[in-house]
Amino acid sequence: MENEPRFLRPNVIIEPLVDRFYVSLNTLAPVQASMNLAYLQVPMLEAYLQAPKVHINSSRDPEMRGGFFVNIDEERSGEVRDLLASIKRDRGAMLRFAEAVSDAEEMVRQQATGFDLTPLYPKLPADLSGLVEVAYDTNNQAQLRYLEPVVYSSELYDEDRQSVQLSIETGIERPFIMSTPRLPGPDVLDLHLPFRHPGLEELFGARLAPTTLGRLRDALELDDEQSAFLAGLLCDAPDLAPSRHVDDGARIRYFGHASLVMQTPEAAVVTDPWVSADSTAAGRYTYRDLPDHIDLVLLTHGHQDHVVPETLMQLRGRVGTVVVPRSSRGNLSDPSLALYLTRLGLPVVEVDDYAQVDFPGGSVIATPFLGEHADLDIRAKSTYCVRLGGRTVFVGADSSGIDPALYRNIRAHVGPIDVAFLGMECAGAPLTWVYQALLTRPMTKKMSDSRTMSGSNAEQAGAIVTELGADEAYVYAMGEEDWLVGHVMATSYNEDSFQLKQVAEFMNWCADNGVKADHLYGQHEIRW
Template identity: 75%
Template structure:
């Protein structure tokens, strides 16, 4: 039986984990991962163990959705205690690294007074030796620049933190990814392997081409129980949508949130892939509907809902390149997306503003991305203009129209836009919700609340449309789809400011005869 070809169940999912926590950019990149472990995850586990009932109750309170509460039943608190103990013992080098960063920042604040910095290097903690450069900016403000490729070679990057849980999508919302670690379960297969493990490529090829249970068992070194559990996630024939490819013209399919699949008979492109695994659902596209080969994947920025590792890992072996915006090289709040994805085994093309990437029958132009990052100096963010099937599409993601003049330059470069895809999460979370662990100097709540992860409001979206000369507008769902709750943890009602702004923008479009809609779930365009 182990030599018969088997295929992945259409509801197959993978959760990539680091020390049990769901993996995303800031918990894998070594410098940022050390800080998140020391300043967020360890204190959160300690808080849970002091009073598990408070965390569980808060996790079920809709008003506190998206808060940093560990949603694990009290009767499993012993397992959480063991996890915390392992982290403190086995990740001591990462915790020391986080402390060293704080110490170095203080040395810099006290010692960098506008004069030469050479005398400060011997004072730096040994954990940072060879990994940082001290510098001033042109305002004479001191800064600590991390040599990020070297950090991936240091004790701050430990691949044995990495593991994956394999299971089948049940349709039940998973716990919020930023707060709740995953514990072992009878319904999942835990594999203590790094994300770059070649066995994962073999596994994901089985969605289309098939493999044998024997090959997978050998690749993952499974015992009988593990092989049996994996076997329950395999089927005897591929389950793929017959219309996942097209023979003529061009097509766009909206897969939910900010994920678009653009196709011609010659090429396929995907933006910010975030694919649902419930093939029984009739209101969305799933992995069954993806084309077999994807020429270009475009990542707009590094937030956890736009660079979704559980989806990207499943695309290994069927992607030509993943296009990512170039980071600022060493800025603490701006880790490299390219290094991150290369380390997990994906082919990467890094682009600057207005760089072009060609594909059969068209090209992608990387265009600037304003705002949405709480006014932090983050460069690894890009919008894209895609020329495909004779049309120009603007992929705006969560970018802001705070300075409409920028879009005038885009129009001069790429011409008028046929369809603009925009995000309008215009009342986003405060600075500290996502970046608290990376702040080396405290900010007040008032400061944090004034600096939000916000995209365009109605007026800004209208300005983008005017400057681009866009003929049609689509606003993507902002975490409204129910199946994204474990990542988005958003809650809207008819009085939500964001939805009111979308309605105002749609009215603005309607008054000018511009087709516009608020997307949700799935949608298809053909021409």
């Protein structure tokens, strides 16, 4: 049986982990990962061990959804204790580095007073030696710049942290990814492999092309028990939707949240891919609906609901290029998406504003992205204008219309926009929800709450559409599809939610101004 042709079941999922926490940009990029490990994950595990019942009850309280509580049953607290001990034992370099970052940032604040910075270098903590530069901006404010490619080559980037869990999609919401580590269990296949491991590409290539259990056993370096589990993840025939390709014209399919699949007979372009694996569910597109080859994947920014590693890793081998915005190179809050995704084994190209990337029969122009990042100096964010099938589509993600003149400038450069996709999650989480561990100076709750990760409200969305000259507008990226976002965004809406009221107001504005519009949910198709 090991040599019979086999395919991967359509409802297999993968969770990529670092030290058993679900991976994200800020938990893999070594500078930011060190800070999150030291100032978020380790204290959270310690707090759980002091009061497991508090964490468990809080995790399951709808009012506390998205809080930093470990949702692991108390009878498994010994495993959590072992995990914490292994982190403290094996990640000492990362923990020391995080402490050194905090010390160095404070030293620079106190001692970089506008004069020559050379005397500060000998005072830097030894753990930062050769990994940072101290520099002033033109306002005479000093800051540390982290030499990120160098840090990736140091002991701080350790592939021994990495593993993956394979399982079958159950349709039951998974624990919140930012707080609950994934422990081993009888329902998951635990593989201690680096994310770039070629065996993972072989595995997910079996959605399209046959492989054998024997070949996968060798490619993934499995023992007998693991091989037996993997056999249950395979099936006799591929499950692929006949409609996954386009014979003529062009179309856009909405896969949920910020995921758009744009297709012509010549090419396919996907934005912020995040795909459901529940192939038995109605009202959504799943992996079976993806085209066999994807020319470009466009990633708008590094938040965990737009760069989704469990989907991206399953697309290895069928993606030509992943397009990402260029980071600021060394800013603590702005790690490189390109360096991160390369470590996931993906082919990546970085773009600046107004850079153009061509694909068969069309092109993509990267355009500026305002707001949504709590006013932090983050450059790795981009909207995109996609030209295909004779139309131009604006992919706005969570960009905000706080300065409508920007979109007037985009239109002047790109030309009129036919279709605009806009994110209107306009009452987003506060700064500290994602960035707390990176803040080396205390911040008041009032200050953090004033700086949210929010997209456009109704007025701002209307201004964007007006300035772009769009004839059609679609609201997306709202975090409404619970089968995708519950364990990642922890969003909860009801009829009184401010965001939904703003969407309704925008829909009325579109009707009054002759703009075809819709509020997307689940699945939707636009054809021309």
